[in-house]
Amino acid sequence: MPQGFIENLYVFLLAGFLGFEVIRRVSPLLHTPLMALTNALDAIVVVAAIIIAARRGSVLSEVLGSVAAFAAFSNMVGGFLITDRMLRMFKLSGRKKS
Amino acid sequence: MNITVMDLSTVQLLTDFAYIIAIAFFVLSLKWLSTPATARRGVLVGEIGAALAVVTTFFNPELVQFQWVLIALFAGAIVGIPLGLVQMTAVPQRTALSHAFGALAAALIGISEYYKGISSTPPLTKFEMVEIAMEVIIGSLSFTGSLIAAGKLQEWLPQRPIVYKGQNYVSFSVLGAAVLSALVLMFNPTVPFLFPAMVVISLLFGVMLVTPIGGADMPTVIALLNSYVGLTAALLGFVLNSKVLVVAGALDGSSGFILAVVMCKAMNRSFTNVLFGAFGQLQVTAKAAQEERTVHTATPEEAAAILASANTVLIVPGYGMAVAQAQHKVRELLDVLTKKGVDVKFGIHPVAGRMPGHMNVLLAEADVPYDKLVEMDAANSEMPQTDVALVIGANDVTNPAAKTDQGSPIYGMPIIEVDNARTVMVIKRSLNPGFAGIDNPLYYIDKTMMLFGDAKAFVSSVVKELTGGGE
Numbered sequence: 001m002p003q004g005f006i007e008n009l010y011v012f013l014l015a016g017f018l019g020f021e022v023i024r025r026v027s028p029l030l031h032t033p034l035m036a037l038t039n040a041l042d043a044i045v046v047v048a049a050i051i052i053a054a055r056r057g058s059v060l061s062e063v064l065g066s067v068a069a070f071a072a073f074s075n076m077v078g079g080f081l082i083t084d085r086m087l088r089m090f091k092l093s094g095r096k097k098s
Numbered sequence: 099m100n101i102t103v104m105d106l107s108t109v110q111l112l113t114d115f116a117y118i119i120a121i122a123f124f125v126l127s128l129k130w131l132s133t134p135a136t137a138r139r140g141v142l143v144g145e146i147g148a149a150l151a152v153v154t155t156f157f158n159p160e161l162v163q164f165q166w167v168l169i170a171l172f173a174g175a176i177v178g179i180p181l182g183l184v185q186m187t188a189v190p191q192r193t194a195l196s197h198a199f200g201a202l203a204a205a206l207i208g209i210s211e212y213y214k215g216i217s218s219t220p221p222l223t224k225f226e227m228v229e230i231a232m233e234v235i236i237g238s239l240s241f242t243g244s245l246i247a248a249g250k251l252q253e254w255l256p257q258r259p260i261v262y263k264g265q266n267y268v269s270f271s272v273l274g275a276a277v278l279s280a281l282v283l284m285f286n287p288t289v290p291f292l293f294p295a296m297v298v299i300s301l302l303f304g305v306m307l308v309t310p311i312g313g314a315d316m317p318t319v320i321a322l323l324n325s326y327v328g329l330t331a332a333l334l335g336f337v338l339n340s341k342v343l344v345v346a347g348a349l350d351g352s353s354g355f356i357l358a359v360v361m362c363k364a365m366n367r368s369f370t371n372v373l374f375g376a377f378g379q380l381q382v383t384a385k386a387a388q389e390e391r392t393v394h395t396a397t398p399e400e401a402a403a404i405l406a407s408a409n410t411v412l413i414v415p416g417y418g419m420a421v422a423q424a425q426h427k428v429r430e431l432l433d434v435l436t437k438k439g440v441d442v443k444f445g446i447h448p449v450a451g452r453m454p455g456h457m458n459v460l461l462a463e464a465d466v467p468y469d470k471l472v473e474m475d476a477a478n479s480e481m482p483q484t485d486v487a488l489v490i491g492a493n494d495v496t497n498p499a500a501k502t503d504q505g506s507p508i509y510g511m512p513i514i515e516v517d518n519a520r521t522v523m524v525i526k527r528s529l530n531p532g533f534a535g536i537d538n539p540l541y542y543i544d545k546t547m548m549l550f551g552d553a554k555a556f557v558s559s560v561v562k563e564l565t566g567g568g569e
Binding site: 076 | 117120124125127128129131132137138140141144145147148151152155158160161162164167169170171173178179180182183184186189192193196197199200202203204207209211214217223225229320321327328331334335336338339340341342344345346347348350351352353354355356357446448454456458462463465467468469470471473
């Protein structure tokens, strides 16, 4: 079994537990923005797409990488945008009255 | 020469540091999302992390040809911005679509790695082949599955579950075929056409996985697909040996998983039941057996008088409220009742709306303050002291059959127990069963008043009555 795999498995397990503990604390109030935000963070796949598309390689990988970069980057831009839009809407009532 | 080598390794080191900072920011981002007070800071820090990672990637010395990728990123932004500006009612289908995009991106990179791997020396090891195959299978099925979910939510595809006899066997055989292809590829990665066949089979399985699932289960399905997409990204991290992807994927995957568990609990269902149970089948017969029963009805004037004399009112909104575009009128009702000294709260069922937390967003958009929103358990413990429970466009989540009728398809599902309030009002177009098509005995009990009509029109006449008559 390759050494890299073991290292990645450590990282995966720890990140999984960390994610579980952090996300468990997100108020159900914000579950929709949570999904939008994790979507945007997941779009970090775009960095891999950029490398695949822009490094010296076959035309196929250039095309696949570019399409992947397109899809992932639209998630990144749209995901952050909509998360912030939603969060701006959440207001407390005290502010209006006082 | 030496200087160049040093530069390369320095660049590599800087890239690694940038990715580590990005990861730290991602975790902070999710941590700050936990409460509305800090949530926007969380988004900002996530954006900084992502921007840092993307910009640093361009300094990678391996990169030589930028024209296509720059066009792709530009096009991504052009498409992403309108997708970030959709209406709040359309957020579920937008989310499903972005799951499809995320899965597509990860799957395409995996496919590209496969073709790079089989044409290079040394060729792919068995281990690498398995990693790639798993990544591509899950990515492909999440892609088509999410597209089908988006189509159902957008109502381009029928909401009702589409089922046929022996469906689960057929679906599992298709998945089995994909796994079998992966196993053959493991021993011989270069079998002609087998890899593309595996991709096509996986795409087909994604369609077969989501088609039989009904509209009422979409909140769970979206969360589950979210989890698959995260898993795909993490697997891609294994394939590319990229820790940033492993971490981001693990975070996304655990988030989707948690939300899916929350949704399942809120419906008293198991994952297997959601995926293979074809919810919504029993109601066809239940509907036919329904006989005429008497209901109490009330006019907007009567409803307004009762609401104005109440001390506490709990509004239970469902997706029907959003369909009728009644959120803003409901907020006016909140304002006018609050002014009259009535304590108004909103009881939010976890599956109200079409994705986790959807109802909160819809109400927040209508300027309902979030401290007025009460979760199901809190709402239920306050219910006996509640004078009026006003149900707007919600059906199954208030259905007492879930507690009493063992034959009901939703038996055991936790509900907002509006039948414990002193008076119940239900705004509804007609007595037709709702989204999931299940009859609701709530409508026939003595303390329930049915307010027949369009939710928006009805609430606005109640508001008119309250403002006109009260001053």
